[in-house]
Each structure stands twice: as C-alpha cells, then as structure tokens.
Amino acid sequence: MENKTLVIKRLAIFYVIALLPVIVTVVAVNSACGGYIYESSDPGNATTAFITGALLMLAPAIANIVTRLITKEGFGDNYLGFTAGKGNMRYYVLSVVLKPVEAIVGMLLLYLIFLNKTELSDAVFGDISLAAVAAVLMQIAYSVIVFFPAFGEELGWRGYMMPKLLKIMPKPAAIIVGGILQGLWYAPLTVSGHTFGTKYFMYPWLGILAMCGIGIAMNAVLTLLTERTKSVYPASFCSMIGKNLSAVVMAQLLLAEPALMQLMMTVSKFDTMLVTFLPSVITGTVCFILFIIKKDKTSK
C-alpha cells in the first residue's frame, strides 16, 4: 500500500508538469497573435490554434512519463494493455457508440430549444443525402487523427491521475476532484476562447466553472470505462470521437443551411455549447451512479 503523502506529492508533481506547458504556451501564443488565439478570424491563427490545442493535449501523457521518471515510481500500472475480451467488450463498444449518440441527442436539443419555430423537416432533415451520410461517416473516421491528442490526455488523466486519486479518497470524491482538476487545467484555454468563446456573462469565470462541471461528467464516464477495462484505450476512443463529433459538428453536417445560419446568428457560442453538453452531463450522472453502486456491491 502506497503512502498517502507520497501519492499526494506525486499527484502534485504530475499536475504542475501537466499544467505548466499549457500556461506558458497559451500566454506565448496569445502574445504572438496579439489577442486571444481562439477568437481570431485570421486563417493563419486558426491553424496555430488547432496545432496549439492538438499538441497541448499531449501534455498530460508527457507529465505521466516525466513524473514516473522524476519520482522513480516505475512504469507499472500504466493501463496500456489492450484488454478487449469477453468480460469487458461491452465497454469497448460503449466507448465507440456513446459519443455519436450524445451528438445526435445534442443536435436534437439544439433544434428543440433554439429552432423550435422551424419545421423539423426544414431544419434537421433538410439536406439528408448520400453526401451528408458520407460526411458524418468520414467525420467519425477522422477521429483516427484526433486519437493521439485524446490518448495523450487519457494517459495522463485516467492512466495516472485517477488511479492515484482513487487510492487517497472515496470513488465519488475522486471523480469530482479529478473532474475539477481537469476543468482547471483547461482554464488557460478557456480564457483564450476555446470551447465557449469570450462573449458570455461573467467571462471567464462562468466558462471555467462550466468546464469543471463538464470535466466531472466526462471524468465519471471515462473513469468508469478505464476502471472496468483496466485500460486507457476505451476512454481514448470515447474522448477522440467526442472531440471530433460534437453536436455542433453534427449540426454543421446535417442541418439545412438556413437553420444553421439562424443558429449561428442568434445563439451565443456559450449557450450552444452548454446545451450540447447536456447529454454528456446525463450520461456522466448515470456513470457516476453506476460507479458508486458497483463500489457498494464489492464492499458488501
């Protein structure tokens, strides 16, 4: 059994190493671009924003490796095994299916809340064709590219941070603390307009708070997948599809042009993102409960 103080020290080292590159890079990129990078409309800055985001997602994985080296902890319990088998195949399937379903539900919520005055046939199913189906299928396939940033994050958060948190506190508390830590890690990006933009009430505090809430919900789902399979791959698959196929992307692919324009012109980015994250919050809550129920069963 590892010493609690030692685990906390290792966690602190890990978190600092994961967070520092984000702060330094975001500050440097924002200064170089002369403003918030995710708010810039310059195509060159858009490329820089994408590259910055993609590379920073690798920071938690690097922090995992560096912390293990610094603390001489070794590379055991790395969750790198591919454990798909009869017992946990359903979690691998769930990791692939969950996000597309959430994206479709999120898109329907966008319609019900913001476009309810438009006929369903005119808005959502205005442009369903082979090309639209192909676009959705390709969007899912593009997840292969997003795998590396997603894997980078999961190897850090679920492959290192969560097992440590689960050692020093009860499962529900670990999920909440882990989600908040992840949400705060995104803070420099959130301040720069990533995810929610900068034009919303109580900017940037509400955005950071929302990221912590989303972080908790996502953490519940991804930790459940990781702990049940003892592997970071299902969480990486889930995360990569989630990053690539959000409800907003689904709306861009499937909504008819006028409905999409109406959505973009009349609804703020913050409101849109909050609504599309609702299905994730619901699945997060379900997974949170499942995690606790399982704990009770095993403790009995």
Added chain:
Amino acid sequence: MKGHIFKNLYLIKSNLITIGVMQLVVSGVLILVSFFGQNPITGYDEGMIFTTAALCYYLSYFIASNASSDMFKVDERPGWVSFSATTPSSARGQVLSKYYCKLIIFSGVTFICFITDLAVSIILPGYSGLSLLPILFSVEIFLEAIQIPFYIRFGSDKGLSIKGAAIDILILILLVYFLFGDISFLLGEDDGFAEFTKWLGSELPSFIISLIPYVSLTLYYISYRIGLKVYRKGAENYGE
C-alpha cells in the same frame, strides 16, 4: 499477449529503426517541398502540395508495411511454432499479436504523419492534409487484411510473392485501362486536380470513400479469424 507483442517488436527492432529513419526522410522531403515549393507571388499550389503529401504519406505506410513483414519470418524457425503453442495464449495469441503489432506500427506512422502535417500547415497557413490520413490508414489496413492470412498460411516468402503478384496484376489492369480506357479526365484543358477533387466530392464517390474505413476494419477482423484458422496448417509447412 503483451509478451508476444514485445517479442514481435523486439525481433524486428532494426526494421523499426529503418521505418523511423525512412519516416524522417519522407517527412523531411514533404516539409522541404512545402517550404521551397512556394511561388513568391502566387503562393503555394494546393493541388501540388496535396498530391505530394498523399504520395509521401502513402510511401510511409508502404515502407512500414513491408519492413514490418519480417515479424512473420522470425516465427518460421524450427521449434518456435511448437514452443509458442505451449504458451498460455497459444496459437490465438501468436496470431492476434501480429495483427496488434501491425496496428501499433501503423498508428506510429499515422502519428508521425500527423506531426508532419502540422509542421506543413505552419509553413503553409490554410493547408491541411489531415483528411488523407484516415483514408490511407484504412487502405493500408485493407491491404494488410488481405496479405496477412497468406503470410500465415504459406510462410513469409511465399506470402510476399503472392503480394507481389497481386500488385503486378493491379498495375497490369491500370496499364490496360490507361491504354484503352477513358482517360479524358487526364487530358482535359481544365485543372486536373480540381476536376478530380470535384469528382471525389460528388455524392456516390464520397459515400463509397466514407465506407472504406469501416469496411477495412471489418475486413481486418475477418482476416484475423481466417489467420487463426489457417495458422496450424501453415505452421506444419514452415521451414520447408
């Protein structure tokens, strides 16, 4: 399983180094082309850079595919087949590990291509060839799905010969098509690349292309099941 995967990768470590070096060369070529291939007045030619990227990335996968095929050869030594059958994961682990190793190697190649593409997009703002990677990855998985059962059933040498013959037939078909088929799309006065991308973006071709990743992955799994079935038969003939 982990042991089998490590064993496979360890035994072809020199090939992996070769793949890494070739990757750096290919990536370097693409970066140099994107850096020096720009016209100071008109900027960069999107068609040219996209085609170069496609060729470079495909070359990366092709090299990785060929160089990693040696992992089948090392298992054809006398005595190894009998020994591996006694390990807890048995023949299933032996075959499955090959499929995992190929996936790991291709994932590595995809990662390097991903980083290369990010570097190119820094040099050429607005460019992105990332959409090529899932397709090329899928195509390579598709080809591996076809050739791995041959490697397992007939041994690496015969398997490689069958692969070579298949490529020859494909080239022959293409040659015949270019000699006698409709190649007006290559000879038109319009920009060939623009015409080609326009055709790719039309409804039916884009739908067929979008199915490639899913068909490839399904075929890869079916290939594993076939590989498992033909393993014992193939193992009897190794070393002959």
